Amino acid sequence: MQRNIRLVLEYDGTFFKGWQIQPKxxxxxxxxxxxxxxxCSQPIRVIASGRTDTGVHAQGQVVNxxxxxxxxxxxxxxxxxxxLPADIAVLGADxxxxxxxxxxxxxxxxxLYQIRHQKQALGRDQAWWIRRPLDVAAMQEAxxxxxxxxxxxxxxxxxxxKEKRDCRVFDCTWKELxxxxxxxxxxxxxxxxxxxxxxxxxxxxxxxxxxxxxxxxILAAQNRQSAGESAPPxxxxxxxxxxxx
Amino acid sequence: MQRNIRLVLEYDGTFFKGWQIQPKxxxxxxxxxxxxxxxCSQPIRVIASGRTDTGVHAQGQVVNxxxxxxxxxxxxxxxxxxxLPADIAVLGADxxxxxxxxxxxxxxxxxLYQIRHQKQALGRDQAWWIRRPLDVAAMQEAxxxxxxxxxxxxxxxxxxxKEKRDCRVFDCTWKELxxxxxxxxxxxxxxxxxxxxxxxxxxxxxxxxxxxxxxxxILAAQNRQSAGESAPPxxxxxxxxxxxx
Numbered sequence: 001m002q003r004n005i006r007l008v009l010e011y012d013g014t015f016f017k018g019w020q021i022q023p024k025x026x027x028x029x030x031x032x033x034x035x036x037x038x039x040c041s042q043p044i045r046v047i048a049s050g051r052t053d054t055g056v057h058a059q060g061q062v063v064n065x066x067x068x069x070x071x072x073x074x075x076x077x078x079x080x081x082x083x084l085p086a087d088i089a090v091l092g093a094d095x096x097x098x099x100x101x102x103x104x105x106x107x108x109x110x111x112l113y114q115i116r117h118q119k120q121a122l123g124r125d126q127a128w129w130i131r132r133p134l135d136v137a138a139m140q141e142a143x144x145x146x147x148x149x150x151x152x153x154x155x156x157x158x159x160x161x162k163e164k165r166d167c168r169v170f171d172c173t174w175k176e177l178x179x180x181x182x183x184x185x186x187x188x189x190x191x192x193x194x195x196x197x198x199x200x201x202x203x204x205x206x207x208x209x210x211x212x213x214x215x216x217x218i219l220a221a222q223n224r225q226s227a228g229e230s231a232p233p234x235x236x237x238x239x240x241x242x243x244x245x
Numbered sequence: 246m247q248r249n250i251r252l253v254l255e256y257d258g259t260f261f262k263g264w265q266i267q268p269k270x271x272x273x274x275x276x277x278x279x280x281x282x283x284x285c286s287q288p289i290r291v292i293a294s295g296r297t298d299t300g301v302h303a304q305g306q307v308v309n310x311x312x313x314x315x316x317x318x319x320x321x322x323x324x325x326x327x328x329l330p331a332d333i334a335v336l337g338a339d340x341x342x343x344x345x346x347x348x349x350x351x352x353x354x355x356x357l358y359q360i361r362h363q364k365q366a367l368g369r370d371q372a373w374w375i376r377r378p379l380d381v382a383a384m385q386e387a388x389x390x391x392x393x394x395x396x397x398x399x400x401x402x403x404x405x406x407k408e409k410r411d412c413r414v415f416d417c418t419w420k421e422l423x424x425x426x427x428x429x430x431x432x433x434x435x436x437x438x439x440x441x442x443x444x445x446x447x448x449x450x451x452x453x454x455x456x457x458x459x460x461x462x463i464l465a466a467q468n469r470q471s472a473g474e475s476a477p478p479x480x481x482x483x484x485x486x487x488x489x490x
Contacts, residue, residue: 010366057367078376081364089364119326119334121255122302122371131323 002068004100005076008092009061013233014125015087019051019061028052028088032063035083039076040069049106049241050190055233057126059112060091060240064102100243108170108186108242111195114235115203116180127180128199128235134206136174136181141212142205143172143183145219146198153222155198156191165191174202184239193230201228247313249345250321253337254306258478259370260332264296264306273297273333277308280328284321285314294351294486295435300478302371304357305336305485309347345488353415353431353487356440359480360448361425372425373444373480379451381419381426386457387450388417388428390464391443398467400443401436410436419447429484440481446473 009028017025021033029046036044049062071079077093084090114127115134146169153165171186183199201218204210210228218226254273262270266278274291281289294307316324322338329335359372360379391414398410416431428444446463449455455473463471 012366012369059367086369087366089366089369091363118336121257121332121334122304123368124257124331124334126367 002066002098004064004096004098005067005073006062006064006094006096006100006102007077007080007090009058009063010089010091011058011061012087012125013052013055013057016054018054018056019048028058028061031085031088032080035080036065038083039071039079040067047102049102049109050238051192052236052238053193053196053233055125056236056238057234058238061238062102062106062241062243064096064100102241105243106189106241107244108188108240109190109238110171110184110186110240110242111190112237112239113183113185113195113199113231114180114237115183118179120179125234126237128232130203132207134181134203135208136176136206138208138212139202139206140174142202142215143174143198145215146172146185150219151222152191152194152219154218154224154227155194155201156224157193167191167194172198195236196230196233197224197227199231199235203231204228247311247343249309249341249343250312250318251307251309251339251341251345251347252322252325252335254303254308255334255336256303256306257332257370258297258300258302261299263299263301264293273303273306276330276333277325280325281310283328284316284324285312292347294347295354295483296437297481297483298438298441298478300370301481301483302479303483306483307347307351307486307488309341309345347486350488351434351486352489353433354435354483355416355429355431355485355487356435357482357484358428358430358440358444358476359425359482360428363424365424370479371482373477375448377452379426379448380453381421381451383453383457384447384451385419387447387460388419388443390460391417391430395464396467397436397439397464399463399469399472400439400446401469402438412436412439417443438475441475441478442469442472444476444480448476449473 011028016028019028021027021029033044033046044065046063046065073093077090080090116127116129119129149168151166168188173184175182205212256273262272264273266272266274278289278291289310291308291310318338322335325335361372361374364374394413396411413433418429420427450457
């Protein structure tokens, strides 16, 4: 009997060339599909909620795939965790209706981005180290301008996004932590490199290089050149994907 | 003018052959002394509160060294953090009296040990992954037997501890966390491999292989063979060192 299985994955992106399978590269999809094939004795193609780039982490990536082996979900999760390398963990497994599609059915995705002001040895691959303090009020004012329905052409690698570039942003906030800052952005969809270019631009605002009001102008420009540099990948986490069940 | 400088260090032990300098090995002491020598144009010998083994981390290792360069402590910390590799961070720097000795003057050292029950990709080098639940009440009962002044021969690599093997344990407790367990042990001093052999033995008790009452017998035996296997290094953190000022 064909079953549609959904997994929730955590991974450390440091040593992966991103999510998507590529010849001769170590990717999360490649590692996962190789283990599923070994378990199932036939090729398995996995669908993810979205791709993550090289060095980007996931705390709640969601994938689904068709499966016809008679094995309990608990045993499947257990077997995969034993077979997968240490930098990929299966956090959960459940069976979903045949029609479920991890990418098309995702309604909201949440990313987090971590900034540390002090050098950190433990967790050094999970934050952007920025020595000087940033103007968080200015960064928050600028971030608020992104909430709502906008065209995000200015914050994407246009070559990869030939079709629609509009996204609905539900939340876009900075939180001050004991040892740094955490950025949270929740939207219906994200374009390629979007969060990193938003964070990079907000950090330029936090450094006083641009005024907080610049964000609306950058959005309106619909041109990647108008935005700032991309933030490095190691601070970024695909935190959560929400589905309407 | 000769000054005595104290640093507080954080390091990720994963890619170090422990603290102590050794020829042709990457060690924390070796990396630090090389950077100090470059800054100061002369060899600098650093004294640490104690050694940590291969793979063991530190959140609060304390070191001191003599220094005659005219540089502010803030600039020294800044320069070292820029020069040191990403897996060593200087958390603090201060000047201490000439007589201060990071090892001999340490009064209490605290180690933490992390156990996770679920596979974890992020932070995988900072915990021991034990799938099955452990009997925490039994482990706590056994741990309590270690508090006080005891001979810890049963929990050390005897070849390295030719002199006194008695330690005064102030605290020895397990705490249940959301996704695992944290062990905390505070003592005036620790013998080589002591925390890892204590944790390994307590986990055997938590698995039901030995009764909680076994701990007192193991202590009394004064024989390493009587204790359990050592826990793996990646869960262990030198958390804090206390001095009488």
